[in-house]
Amino acid sequence: MKQSPKMKWITLVFIFGAIMMLGACKKKAAPPPPPPPPAPPSPTASISANPNSIDKGMSTTLTWQTTNATDVSIDGIGAVQPNGTQQVTPTDSTTYHLVAKGAGGTQEATARVTVNAPPPPPTTTSLTDEELFARSVKDVYFDYDSDAIRPDQQASVQGDASFLGQHSGIPVTVEGHCDERGSTEYNLALGDRRANSVKNALTAAGVSASRIKTISYGKEKPFCTESNETCWQQNRRGHFTITK
Amino acid sequence: MSYSHLKSSTYRTTIPFPISTFAGEMVSNLFHSPVHRFRCTLLLGLTFFIALPCFAQDWIRTGTGLGVEKVRLAASDFKATTQDPKNADLLKAFNDTLWNDLDNAGIFDMVSKSFYPLQVPGNPSEVRFEAWNGPPPNASMLAFGDLGVTANNVLVHGWLYDVKNTASPQVLGKQYTDSATTEGARLIAHRFANEIIFRLGGGVAGICESKIYFVSDRSGHKEIWEMDYDGSNQHQLTHLGTISLSPRISPDGSRLAFSSLNKSGWDIMMYSTELSRTVSFPRFGGTNLSPTWSPDGTRVAFSSSRAGEPNIFIADASGGNSRRLTTDRGPDVGPTFNRKTGSQIAFVSGRTGLPQIYTMEADGTNVQRVTDQGYAVSPSWSPNGQFLSFSWFRKYGAGAPGANDIYLMDIASKQWVQLTHDGGRNDFPSWSPDGRHIVFQSSRSGTEQIWSMLADGTKVQQLTFSGRNSQPNWSWK
Numbered sequence: 001m002k003q004s005p006k007m008k009w010i011t012l013v014f015i016f017g018a019i020m021m022l023g024a025c026k027k028k029a030a031p032p033p034p035p036p037p038p039a040p041p042s043p044t045a046s047i048s049a050n051p052n053s054i055d056k057g058m059s060t061t062l063t064w065q066t067t068n069a070t071d072v073s074i075d076g077i078g079a080v081q082p083n084g085t086q087q088v089t090p091t092d093s094t095t096y097h098l099v100a101k102g103a104g105g106t107q108e109a110t111a112r113v114t115v116n117a118p119p120p121p122p123t124t125t126s127l128t129d130e131e132l133f134a135r136s137v138k139d140v141y142f143d144y145d146s147d148a149i150r151p152d153q154q155a156s157v158q159g160d161a162s163f164l165g166q167h168s169g170i171p172v173t174v175e176g177h178c179d180e181r182g183s184t185e186y187n188l189a190l191g192d193r194r195a196n197s198v199k200n201a202l203t204a205a206g207v208s209a210s211r212i213k214t215i216s217y218g219k220e221k222p223f224c225t226e227s228n229e230t231c232w233q234q235n236r237r238g239h240f241t242i243t244k
Numbered sequence: 245m246s247y248s249h250l251k252s253s254t255y256r257t258t259i260p261f262p263i264s265t266f267a268g269e270m271v272s273n274l275f276h277s278p279v280h281r282f283r284c285t286l287l288l289g290l291t292f293f294i295a296l297p298c299f300a301q302d303w304i305r306t307g308t309g310l311g312v313e314k315v316r317l318a319a320s321d322f323k324a325t326t327q328d329p330k331n332a333d334l335l336k337a338f339n340d341t342l343w344n345d346l347d348n349a350g351i352f353d354m355v356s357k358s359f360y361p362l363q364v365p366g367n368p369s370e371v372r373f374e375a376w377n378g379p380p381p382n383a384s385m386l387a388f389g390d391l392g393v394t395a396n397n398v399l400v401h402g403w404l405y406d407v408k409n410t411a412s413p414q415v416l417g418k419q420y421t422d423s424a425t426t427e428g429a430r431l432i433a434h435r436f437a438n439e440i441i442f443r444l445g446g447g448v449a450g451i452c453e454s455k456i457y458f459v460s461d462r463s464g465h466k467e468i469w470e471m472d473y474d475g476s477n478q479h480q481l482t483h484l485g486t487i488s489l490s491p492r493i494s495p496d497g498s499r500l501a502f503s504s505l506n507k508s509g510w511d512i513m514m515y516s517t518e519l520s521r522t523v524s525f526p527r528f529g530g531t532n533l534s535p536t537w538s539p540d541g542t543r544v545a546f547s548s549s550r551a552g553e554p555n556i557f558i559a560d561a562s563g564g565n566s567r568r569l570t571t572d573r574g575p576d577v578g579p580t581f582n583r584k585t586g587s588q589i590a591f592v593s594g595r596t597g598l599p600q601i602y603t604m605e606a607d608g609t610n611v612q613r614v615t616d617q618g619y620a621v622s623p624s625w626s627p628n629g630q631f632l633s634f635s636w637f638r639k640y641g642a643g644a645p646g647a648n649d650i651y652l653m654d655i656a657s658k659q660w661v662q663l664t665h666d667g668g669r670n671d672f673p674s675w676s677p678d679g680r681h682i683v684f685q686s687s688r689s690g691t692e693q694i695w696s697m698l699a700d701g702t703k704v705q706q707l708t709f710s711g712r713n714s715q716p717n718w719s720w721k
Contacts, residue, residue, distance in 0.1 A: 145597065182599075182619060183592075183635065183671055184714065184715065185489070185490060185577045185621070185622070186575065186577055186592055186594065188489075188503075188510065188577070189533060189547055189574065189575030189576070189594075190575055190594065192531040193549075193574070193575050196549070214509075215508075216531045220505075
């Protein structure tokens with residue numbers, strides 16, 4: 001195909017431009033750095049704490065050495081001699097930060113003092129159980145006017161049964177809850193059926209029936225009080241608690 | 245109109261299915277609103293093509309005093325007989341209560357006080373018959389009398405005159421005394437009103453001294469409360485601090501059965517109105533709900549899941565000899581005895597899905613389904629044994645019109661009428677002792693409150709205003 005004259009011109013201008021730009025870039029390259037001037041001697045610094053781990057209320061000794069420094073300070077203490085020791089009584093774990101400045105620059109050093117808090121009061125096993133229970137045991141949700149375990153709730157039931165199998169010491173109460181629609185008395189009866197439905201599912205999955213208590217709250221203790229399906233679904237459930 | 249005529253007009257509670265009565269009612273309703281006019285025209289047209297059930301679908305009168313002309317009754321303010329300073333307060337309490345009682349009765353056409361002559365009588369010698377039996381009052385009957393406080397007592401004389409029978413006008417002449425308190429004055433007014441209602445209402449006792457038991461959360465917990473039938477004198481009975489529901493007073497008024505939550509679940513509990521405290525009743529285990537009394541007061545029926553499923557149980561009034569009446573999956577709740585015979589029980593069951601009303605014999609046999617659709621709960625059997633009233637969401641489902649309303653069903657024919665039309669969720673109807681009134685809970689005002697109405701759905705009035713109030717139960721007498 002024959003090129004048009006216009007295309008030839010464009011190609012030529014483009015090549016020329018490219019050559020010019022490459023030339024320009026070369027000219028701007030940085031010159032090599034001058035050789036560094038002879039430096040004054042750099043300061044050195046070190047700091048340590050002995051002991052570096054104390055109980056709350058105890059003291060520890062800080063020891064530091066510096067060289068070639070004219071100005072030495074420790075954060076929280078202030079200006080200090082170039083070499084020295086000092087007793088400190090930190091209330092919390094503290095990092096002592098030493099800064100040594102001299103003609104040759106600045107040098108830093110740190111020493112960490114760990115303050116051990118008094119041991120926490122012993123945790124009761126039931127608290128742990130409750131935390132585990134709350135984290136592991138999932139409520140079982142129901143369709144309207146139904147006490148049948150839905151297919152999408154089987155996983156919760158199996159998970160709950162497996163948790164209760166592993167924690168055989170925990171007695172459990174299943175609360176049957178209903179949404180706000182319908183009558184007070186009928187909902188209490190329906191809630192009873194829901195709680196028993198969950199109990200039966202757990203029993204079928206191997207949990208001993210004697211460990212499971214049921215109670216119905218009908219629509220008396222809703223989790224959510226708005227009048228919409230999202231909220232109603234929240235309220236149609238079998239809710240687990242540890243039997244007190 | 246003579247008194248002898250009134251006496252012969254016996255009171256009946258009947259659904260006016262005969263076409264003549266129905267049409268008559270509708271014609272009188274024609275003037276109320278364009279909506280009614282449309283409904284009436286439509287229904288009157290349908291009358292010729294469709295059988296009776298279509299009547300049941302509209303707002304018609306069901307009840308009381310139908311076929312009987314309402315007595316046109318004037319009740320003038322009573323007059324003071326002494327100079328005691330307490331007179332004014334007691335007269336106001338007395339006059340207000342008497343008027344309200346007569347107006348509530350549902351069998352009188354009350355003559356407005358603005359039509360009364362300036363000089364009202366305080367005793368028989370002051371009655372000017374022509375001022376009462378002609379226009380504007382056109383009264384048939386006149387209640388009047390006087391009241392006076394002496395020392396700590398109030399003395400009331402009350403008369404009822406047939407003012408069209410000038411030769412022998414006196415129907416009633418009564419004298420009452422009680423403590424000189426507003427409560428005493430109110431009590432006397434209730435008693436005098438009861439006499440008038442009894443004499444002019446076909447021999448059916450008035451309900452002015454009856455009580456209504458209900459659930460209120462105004463103390464912070466749902467507890468059982470009591471009030472007079474007109475909403476006055478509201479006071480808390482139980483102080484259990486948990487959740488107490490479903491109060492049902494015994495026929496003799498001595499014990500109140502209810503259901504209460506405790507640590508282990510819901511139990512039937514008994515409150516003695518004589519001892520003002522709870523008395524022992526066995527704990528059955530499981531969820532025990534909605535107790536009800538047989539009309540002879542010897543048995544209670546209730547819902548219990550002690551055998552696994554919530555079923556209807558029956559026991560002696562002491563809780564002994566309990567046995568299971570229904571054996572299906574349920575849930576079965578809300579039993580109510582046939583108040584006339586005691587031989588049948590109506591109850592709610594979800595055995596086929598949404599709850600429906602069923603009836604059975606009191607031994608559990610012959611179970612019959614009564615409602616055919618929707619969500620039907622809270623049956624209450626009328627004192628004459630003829631009707632069930634209940635709460636029904638008839639066209640239940642997504643997007644369906646209607647709401648929870650109170651309905652009335654004739655048991656024998658299964659024909660029904662809708663009694664409430666005014667919005668909100670309406671539930672837990674309970675009959676007055678005379679069968680002329682129904683008390684129920686409604687959310688039409690925005691919160692759950694207790695309302696009462698005549699058994700034909702008219703004369704609706706709110707009885708509670710504070711807190712949330714539910715599950716009313718009217719005393720048996």
